[in-house]
Structure formats: structure tokens, C-alpha cells
Amino acid sequence: MITDLEKQIVRALQEGLPLVSRPYRAIAGKIGISEEKLIDTIKDMRSRGLIRRFGAAVRHQDLGFTANAMIAWKVPAGEVDRAGGLFSENPAVSHCYERSTAGSWQYNLFTMVHGKNPGECQAIAGEMSRISGLSEYLVLFSTGELKKESMRYFTE
Amino acid sequence: MELGNLDRELLNIIQSDFPLTAEPYKNLAESLGTSEEEVLASLKRLIEAGTIRRLGGIFDSRRLGYTGTLCAMNVPQEKVALAASVVNSFPGVTHNYLRDHDYNMWFTLLVQDKGEISRVTKEISNRTGIDEIISLPAVKLFKIRVNFDLTEG
Structure with missing residues (x-):
């Protein structure tokens, strides 16, 4: 199952990670959670396989x-x-x-x-x-x- | 675009191991012996050139609750442009290719509700006048997407 927070994170991540020093803080701020909470949730989504790969999709x-x-x-x-x-x-x-x-x-x-x-x-x-x-x-x-x-x- | 050494080294790492740390670009720079500014400049170029299609998460559509299938249809030459515009208008169609076969148009379709597959193929039939669209849902996944190794140049 996927939570509402996780759906929000999917939506934010598919916009692409911003090219700023603290990209997770920037995304977390928009969602209204802490940078730490965002990173932990992404890690959890990766370990559960919702995120297959975290990084660059290349042509x-x-x-x-x-x-x-x-x-x-x-x-x-x-x-x-x-x-x-x-x-x-x-x-x-x-x-x-x-x-x-x-x-x-x-x-x-x-x-x-x-x-x-x-x-x-x-x-x-x-x-x-x-x-x-x-x-x-x-x-x-x-x-x-x-x-x-x-x-x-x-x-x- | 022409890839420099830093571009290649970065791409090799970040296809699978993008840091989940507060300052990921700085950490990448440290492990490659360069500056955060250089890393950000390289990524900006790679994204603008389209070499990096997206930086972020690559999701497992099924675990997000989506169902996928591969569809094929036999499109007469004079209807290719029409069929392409109809098929591509569905947001769940992410890939659509012409291939050299009687079934000459092949597209992938992702939907949230399984019943939507037949709804979409029926609508494509109605709007193109092409009756037969075969749907070939996956039965078993053996392998998906390797990283491309750039160290060989």
C-alpha cells in the first residue's frame, strides 16, 4: 500500500531533483515535512521496492x-x-x-x-x-x- | 552531446547510487575529487542536452498500484499520423514505436484500474477505425533495465 505522503513524494520526485545544494530540503519544504523525514521516507520506499532505482534516467x-x-x-x-x-x-x-x-x-x-x-x-x-x-x-x-x-x- | 570525463564518471555513479544525504552534490564532488559547482554545472548540461532524461526516482509502476501492458496494431501507412496522435494522447502511453512487422505500431500503456485497458483500446479503435488492437500484458518479469556502463568509453 502507498500512503498519501508517499504519493506526494512520487509527484515531487517525478518533477526532477532540483540542482541546488540541499535538494531534499527544497522538496521537503514544498511538501511541508522535514528534510530528514523526506530522506528517510525515500530510503524506505526504495527498500520496499516502490522506487526501483534512485538516480538518473539516461537516454x-x-x-x-x-x-x-x-x-x-x-x-x-x-x-x-x-x-x-x-x-x-x-x-x-x-x-x-x-x-x-x-x-x-x-x-x-x-x-x-x-x-x-x-x-x-x-x-x-x-x-x-x-x-x-x-x-x-x-x-x-x-x-x-x-x-x-x-x-x-x-x-x- | 560530447561527454567529458567528469560527465562519464558522474553518469556511472548516479544511474543507481545517487546519494540520499543532505548535500548530495557535494558528496558526489568529494568522491570524484572535484567541486560541487563543477558537479552541478555538469548535471545542468546533461539535463539540458537530454542525456539525463530525469534525475530522481525511477518507480516500480506495479508497486505503485498501476497495471501495464504492451499493445500492438496494424496501421495502414495513410493512417499512421492519425493513429499516432490518438494513441499518444493518452497519458498512460509512455512509449510508442513504429516497427517493421504487420503489427507496425507498438505502445506501452499504464493504467490505475485494470478495466481501463479495454476502455482505452476501444476508444483508440473508435477514433482510428482500426478494429484489432492486441494487448500483451506481462505474465512474468525476468529482467528490467540495467545501468549502462560508460567506463569502456
């Missing part, structure tokens, strides 16, 4: 990882855990999810991979296929970015 293209591909795998039901575990060990994989299938779409394991160029993403997919023994997969490169934003929670 990976700027860091030299210019190509990314969504690789979708068709994995037999009994093998999903093994494949998901294997793929997650690969440092080029940033996200790995098992997903429901729907309609004609029967690929159930999704991995996002990042590379210096499309060829490297293809090579990573080939290597993942070799290691896992899974041969049915699609490498879907993005051909256009239409929206990419951070979620804004509790705005209503």
Missing part, C-alpha cells in the same frame, strides 16, 4: 548504444523460465518479460537488446538463439519513435 542513444531491437521469441510453455533466466544473464539485454499471446501473435517471451548498430543486435539475437536452442524469433527494429516519456503517476 541510452547518447551513451553510444544507438541501436535497439525488440526480439520476440516463441517459447514452449515448459521452457519459458529456463529461457528467461538465460537471456537475463546477457548484459546486452535490458528487459526480459514473458507476455500473454493474443490473436495471431504467438510470441510469448520479449527481450530488449541494445547495441552499437543494427548488425550487432542481429548478432546478439543469433547468439541468444544458439545458447537457448530456440529458433523461432523475430528481431523487430524500431523504424520511428513516436513517443518516449517518463510516466507521470498520481496526477489526477
